[in-house]
Amino acid sequence: MKRLWLGIIAACLLLPMVASAGPEDYRFPREPGTTKDGYPLPLTGVPITKTPVITRTADTVVKKYPEHYIPGKETLAKDEMRITACGTWGPAPMRIGQGASCLLVQLGNGDTFIFDIGGGTVGNLFALGVHPAELDKVFVTHLHLDHVGGIFPLFDAMGWARNTPLHVWGSSGYSPELGITAFTQHIVAASEWHIQNKQSILPRGGMTIVPHEVDISKFSPDHPREIAYDKNGVKIYAFPVIHALAGAMGYRLEWNGLTFVYTADSQPSTFEAEQGKGADVFIHEIFPSAEEFAHYNHMPLQAAEGVMEEHTTPAELGQVYTIAKPRLGVGSHFTLDDNLIDPLFRRWRTTYDGPVLLMQDLTTINVTSDYIVVRQTRADLLAWPAPPPPPQEGLDLTTGEPSKAKTPDWLIKTGISDNK
Numbered sequence: 001m002k003r004l005w006l007g008i009i010a011a012c013l014l015l016p017m018v019a020s021a022g023p024e025d026y027r028f029p030r031e032p033g034t035t036k037d038g039y040p041l042p043l044t045g046v047p048i049t050k051t052p053v054i055t056r057t058a059d060t061v062v063k064k065y066p067e068h069y070i071p072g073k074e075t076l077a078k079d080e081m082r083i084t085a086c087g088t089w090g091p092a093p094m095r096i097g098q099g100a101s102c103l104l105v106q107l108g109n110g111d112t113f114i115f116d117i118g119g120g121t122v123g124n125l126f127a128l129g130v131h132p133a134e135l136d137k138v139f140v141t142h143l144h145l146d147h148v149g150g151i152f153p154l155f156d157a158m159g160w161a162r163n164t165p166l167h168v169w170g171s172s173g174y175s176p177e178l179g180i181t182a183f184t185q186h187i188v189a190a191s192e193w194h195i196q197n198k199q200s201i202l203p204r205g206g207m208t209i210v211p212h213e214v215d216i217s218k219f220s221p222d223h224p225r226e227i228a229y230d231k232n233g234v235k236i237y238a239f240p241v242i243h244a245l246a247g248a249m250g251y252r253l254e255w256n257g258l259t260f261v262y263t264a265d266s267q268p269s270t271f272e273a274e275q276g277k278g279a280d281v282f283i284h285e286i287f288p289s290a291e292e293f294a295h296y297n298h299m300p301l302q303a304a305e306g307v308m309e310e311h312t313t314p315a316e317l318g319q320v321y322t323i324a325k326p327r328l329g330v331g332s333h334f335t336l337d338d339n340l341i342d343p344l345f346r347r348w349r350t351t352y353d354g355p356v357l358l359m360q361d362l363t364t365i366n367v368t369s370d371y372i373v374v375r376q377t378r379a380d381l382l383a384w385p386a387p388p389p390p391p392q393e394g395l396d397l398t399t400g401e402p403s404k405a406k407t408p409d410w411l412i413k414t415g416i417s418d419n420k
């Protein structure tokens with residue numbers, strides 16, 4: 001009895017500690033709160049914007065959405081586009097709460113596209129209720145590793161998950177070794193050990209990558225963009241941007257009267273602003289100052305200034321959006337920090353006063369011709385893959401030859417098994 005009472009007393013003492021330990025929802029690990037200027041804090045389940053709902057006119061009726069987007073529980077309307085950030089950070093050490101660059105774009109016609117596949121993003125991607133077999137189209141802006149470093153785990157969604165090739169679009173490059181074909185060939189070649197093992201166990205269909213090159217030599221002032229994808233009513237154009245080496249590109253997706261533009265990394269230019277004209281949603285990089293970047297990454301200021309030369313300040317992004325006039329202007333590729341949010345928006349507002357959003361991981365944007373709604377996704381941290389799509393006609397599920405690289409017999413003989 002004494003032990004029971006001690007237990008009850010201990011539980012009573014502990015309860016208030018548990019209750020005050022933090023928010024109950026581990027997917028939004030921080031208490032709700034705002035910055036001094038009234039912007040929501042990161043990781044609190046609220047998108048970082050003061051305009052989460054944008055309507056075409058004052059009396060536009062907006063569909064009632066749940067507070068959070070919960071994958072698998074919400075049907076996309078036939079005329080609707082959904083954009084979700086799977087990663088929003090960039091060229092610096094990765095963070096648990098912010099993967100590198102990656103976007104998932106879903107259309108009401110059932111099509112799904114990935115834009116960039118940075119490291120630390122594939123877990124978010126797989127948690128969005130889309131089966132890996134349908135995550136097979138990736139559009140790469142450029143080959144900096146914060147935009148392609150997550151390709152291995154996406155490629156690995158093979159063997160009864162994606163039994164068909166992964167398709168990757170990207171630039172032809174200044175020379176062949178700098179192009180998307182060489183890159184994907186190297187990824188497959190570097191996976192040789194994995195493939196030699198899996199090919200006799202699993203269908204070989206998913207163990208290849210099909211590159212789709214955009215020929216950058218075709219770009220000119222008279223030919224500013226090149227069609228990269230044209231199927232099922234979806235057109236995706238590529239256009240050049242100024243960033244690092246030749247071959248960095250942005251994309252413009254047009255479908256059902258809706259337009260999504262993504263430039264990832266780029267120095268600001270009137271050219272890219274022109275390519276973004278008429279966009280419903282325009283997602284562009286936004287960068288802290290060289291001093292801030294140097295401070296958070298413990299790097300010399302001179303090196304940070306070198307990085308800055310290849311990127312865009314908030315005031316410069318405002319100038320791009322002043323020309324492009326998107327319904328929603330989005331900044332991504334930014335170090336999220338409570339202390340940087342207000343300064344960023346203040347700088348942004350010096351040159352632009354349209355609706356803007358600072359993207360964090362799992363920010364979701366629903367777009368229709370009448371309205372745009374921004375929320376945070378409430379993804380299950382232990383999500384299993386969504387049900388698979390119906391098998392494609394002619395799907396080859398055959399396996400290959402076993403590898404000759406067998407474990408030596410003397411080592412096999414030491415194995416321990418339930419069957420022995």
Ligand SMILES: [Zn+2]
Binds near residue numbers: 091101144146147265
């Ligand atoms: Zn980047």
Ligand SMILES: [Zn+2]
Binds near residue numbers: 244
């Ligand atoms: Zn880059």
